[in-house]
Amino acid sequence: MNPFPANLNKMKKIKFTKMVATGNDFVVTEAKSLRLSGRQEKPKAKNFNYLAEKICNRKYGVGADGLLVLEKSRKADIKMRIFNADGSEAEMCGNGARCAALYLASRKPQAGNRKPKIETKAGILDSLVEKDSVRIKLTSPCGLKLGIPVLINGCRLEANFINTGVPHAVIFVEGLDKIDVAAIGSQIRYHKEFSPKGVNVDFVEAAGNDSICVRTYERGVEGETLACGTGSVASALVFGLLTGDLAHRKINVRTQSGEILKIYFDKKVNNFSNVWLEGKAEIVYKGEYYV
Numbered sequence: 001m002n003p004f005p006a007n008l009n010k011m012k013k014i015k016f017t018k019m020v021a022t023g024n025d026f027v028v029t030e031a032k033s034l035r036l037s038g039r040q041e042k043p044k045a046k047n048f049n050y051l052a053e054k055i056c057n058r059k060y061g062v063g064a065d066g067l068l069v070l071e072k073s074r075k076a077d078i079k080m081r082i083f084n085a086d087g088s089e090a091e092m093c094g095n096g097a098r099c100a101a102l103y104l105a106s107r108k109p110q111a112g113n114r115k116p117k118i119e120t121k122a123g124i125l126d127s128l129v130e131k132d133s134v135r136i137k138l139t140s141p142c143g144l145k146l147g148i149p150v151l152i153n154g155c156r157l158e159a160n161f162i163n164t165g166v167p168h169a170v171i172f173v174e175g176l177d178k179i180d181v182a183a184i185g186s187q188i189r190y191h192k193e194f195s196p197k198g199v200n201v202d203f204v205e206a207a208g209n210d211s212i213c214v215r216t217y218e219r220g221v222e223g224e225t226l227a228c229g230t231g232s233v234a235s236a237l238v239f240g241l242l243t244g245d246l247a248h249r250k251i252n253v254r255t256q257s258g259e260i261l262k263i264y265f266d267k268k269v270n271n272f273s274n275v276w277l278e279g280k281a282e283i284v285y286k287g288e289y290y291v
Contacts, residue, residue, distance in 0.1 A: 023226025023257025052083035084220025092122035092165030094229020135278035185217025
């Protein structure tokens with residue numbers, strides 16, 4: 001019996017690499033592999049949206065939190081576009097950028113480029129690859145706003161907003177493991193306070209002077225993920241600000257995957273700079289996808 005569909009010769013074959021960074025998983029592909037056979041024009045944006053929905057599906061696709069499309073860049077070593085599992089395009093993704101950096105370092109090891117620069121819609125990111133540990137320098141966070149009252153199911157919550165490449169609402173809780181992240185997170189994600197674009201929602205519990213635990217509801221995925229790089233950064237920065245203990249310029253963030261992300265930063269008044277995100281990343285497998 002032929003295991004392949006009869007119309008296989010009419011389908012587009014796309015080479016991809018499956019990667020994981022601290023529990024966030026991605027399908028990584030180069031834009032050139034998406035070009036139509038025999039043609040040189042760039043794929044249309046709607047094709048990326050369609051492909052992301054298909055390839056990220058965990059039942060009928062490869063399965064991932066997002067699709068990373070790598071393109072040539074005039075400003076950096078590579079340009080990264082991130083498409084969520086629902087097909088929407090995000091400005092940036094911290095763990096995705098760490099995967100992109102490892103992908104570049106692994107693709108051309110002979111070049112010795114362990115510090116690739118990555119262009120994103122949020123700006124250009126520096127990176128440093130050391131074996132399976134990858135750290136990236138984020139663009140300076142902006143839009144900080146503390147103590148935003150949010151009414152959910154008759155309960156008043158206080159959210160803290162900060163944009164770390166993408167917008168995040170950070171909420172401090174007790175009993176993090178008992179929080180219904182999906183139900184509460186979805187309501188805050190679409191709350192009028194954060195319209196029209198909405199936010200990612202981070203639920204945070206302190207675990208010491210320099211450590212926190214975080215669970216994140218990600219827009220685009222529309223559910224909880226095992227980790228969120230920009231969310232871990234947002235949570236660490238707000239934690240450092242609210243505790244007032246800024247002698248600790250490194251915050252350890254335990255993600256839902258159980259892995260620890262390390263956040264480094266400098267701060268003057270309410271402005272953060274030199275923000276770095278560090279954690280593990282790995283290549284899981286490579287393959288071909290037909291669409």
